[in-house]
Amino acid sequence: SVNIVAFGNERDGFSEDNQQACLIWSYLGRSALISHINSSLSVSHIGNPIFTKYQACVFGNVRLVVHDFPLWDIFDSDWYTSRSLIGGADIVVIKYSVNDKTSFQELKDTYAPMIKKTLNHSSVPVIISAVGARKNGVPCTCPLCTLDRRSCVTTSEGVQLAKDLRATYLELHTLNDFYIQKYFGGVLEYFMIQRLNQKSSEKMKKRRKTQKCHRVQPPQLEQPEKMPILKGEASHYDTDLHNLLCCCQCADVAFYAEDLSTVVEAHKVILCAVSHLFMLLFKVKSPADIRDASILCTAQSLFTVEMEDAVLPLPHGIPRCVPPVRVLVKDSVFCSCLLDILHFIYSG
Incomplete structure (x- = not known):
C-alpha cells in the first residue's frame, strides 16, 4: 500500500469561489491509474472539517490511502498525531496558494520547522505544490499599506522553502489536465513507484534474514594445513x-x-x-x-x-x-x- 499525507489549503483565502477545485481530489478523479475511489470527511466536535480520507487503488491492485488536511490546526492541537502521520507516510504533499501570503508565511515560520524536525529521521519524499496564478506581481513596500497581506508568494520563496525541507517544488498555475496529470501526477507517481520498490526490497531482506535465522548453521571445522594426496590403487x-x-x-x-x-x-x-x-x-x-x-x-x-x-x-x-x-x-x-x-x- 501507499500512504500519502497532504497538508495545507491550495485555495485562495480571499477568493469568493467556494467551489474551487481541490488538488488531491482533482488528481484522484482525473488520473487513469486510479480506480475505486472512496472518500470520507472527518469533522471536529464543533463541526469544522479536520481532514478528508481518500481510499483508492493505484497501478491495478495497490491500495492507496490519502489523508488531506486543509488546515494546519492538527499541529497546534495534537502534535503527536501529526508527527505519527508524517512518520508513517510514504509521501508528504504540502500545498498552498500563491495568492495567500499570510498562510504561506505561517507555514514557513511555524509549521515547516515542525515538519523538518520530523523528517530528519526519515527519508520520506516531500512535494511542495504552489497552486494558482499570481494576481499582483510586485507587492507594495509601504509599511502602512495593507496590500502586503494580499501580496503573492514569489517563486524564489517557494524554492527556498523546498530547499529547507529537501522537497520537490512544483508550480501549478491552474488545475487542468496538464498540471494535474502530467506535472503533479507524474512526480507523485514516480515517488509512489520508488516507495513501492523500496518496500519490496526491505520485505525481501527481512524474509532472507528470517530464513537465515531459522536455518541450522553447519559446524565450523578447522581445515588441515595441507590436504593429504589420495593416490588411486592400481587395478588387479x-x-x-x-x-x-x-x-x-x-x-x-x-x-x-x-x-x-x-x-x-x-x-x-x-x-x-x-x-x-x-x-x-x-x-x-x-x-x-x-x-x-x-x-x-x-x-x-x-x-x-x-x-x-x-x-x-x-x-x-x-x-x-x-x-x-x-x-x-x-x-x-x-x-x-x-x-x-x-x-x-x-x-x-
Missing part, C-alpha cells in the same frame, strides 16, 4: 581373472579331448558372460531363446556335455563333492586352440 582385475584360469580356482567346467588326453578347466559364469553358445551349452538358455540357428549348430558340432554318471577322470584340484560339468570337445583342431581361446577370454 586382469591379473586376478587370469589367475582363476591358470590356478584352476573354483573351476566348475572341465573340457576333455575325445581321447581324454587333454583337460582344460574353466568357469561357467565367465564363459556364459562372453557367448550365447556357452549359455546354450550349459542350459542357461534354451534353444527357443536363441534366435541365431548357427549358434545351435556350432554348439552341437563342437561340444558334447557328458552326463554326471559317465566315468571320466577328474582333474586335479576339483573336489569330488562338487563335480564339474564335463564337456567333450569333438573338433581336434579347436581342442588344440582351446587353451589360447580361454586365455583371450580371461584377459578381460
Whole structure:
C-alpha cells in the first residue's frame, strides 16, 4: 500500500469561489491509474472539517490511502498525531496558494520547522505544490499599506522553502489536465513507484534474514594445513581373472579331448558372460531363446556335455563333492586352440 499525507489549503483565502477545485481530489478523479475511489470527511466536535480520507487503488491492485488536511490546526492541537502521520507516510504533499501570503508565511515560520524536525529521521519524499496564478506581481513596500497581506508568494520563496525541507517544488498555475496529470501526477507517481520498490526490497531482506535465522548453521571445522594426496590403487582385475584360469580356482567346467588326453578347466559364469553358445551349452538358455540357428549348430558340432554318471577322470584340484560339468570337445583342431581361446577370454 501507499500512504500519502497532504497538508495545507491550495485555495485562495480571499477568493469568493467556494467551489474551487481541490488538488488531491482533482488528481484522484482525473488520473487513469486510479480506480475505486472512496472518500470520507472527518469533522471536529464543533463541526469544522479536520481532514478528508481518500481510499483508492493505484497501478491495478495497490491500495492507496490519502489523508488531506486543509488546515494546519492538527499541529497546534495534537502534535503527536501529526508527527505519527508524517512518520508513517510514504509521501508528504504540502500545498498552498500563491495568492495567500499570510498562510504561506505561517507555514514557513511555524509549521515547516515542525515538519523538518520530523523528517530528519526519515527519508520520506516531500512535494511542495504552489497552486494558482499570481494576481499582483510586485507587492507594495509601504509599511502602512495593507496590500502586503494580499501580496503573492514569489517563486524564489517557494524554492527556498523546498530547499529547507529537501522537497520537490512544483508550480501549478491552474488545475487542468496538464498540471494535474502530467506535472503533479507524474512526480507523485514516480515517488509512489520508488516507495513501492523500496518496500519490496526491505520485505525481501527481512524474509532472507528470517530464513537465515531459522536455518541450522553447519559446524565450523578447522581445515588441515595441507590436504593429504589420495593416490588411486592400481587395478588387479586382469591379473586376478587370469589367475582363476591358470590356478584352476573354483573351476566348475572341465573340457576333455575325445581321447581324454587333454583337460582344460574353466568357469561357467565367465564363459556364459562372453557367448550365447556357452549359455546354450550349459542350459542357461534354451534353444527357443536363441534366435541365431548357427549358434545351435556350432554348439552341437563342437561340444558334447557328458552326463554326471559317465566315468571320466577328474582333474586335479576339483573336489569330488562338487563335480564339474564335463564337456567333450569333438573338433581336434579347436581342442588344440582351446587353451589360447580361454586365455583371450580371461584377459578381460
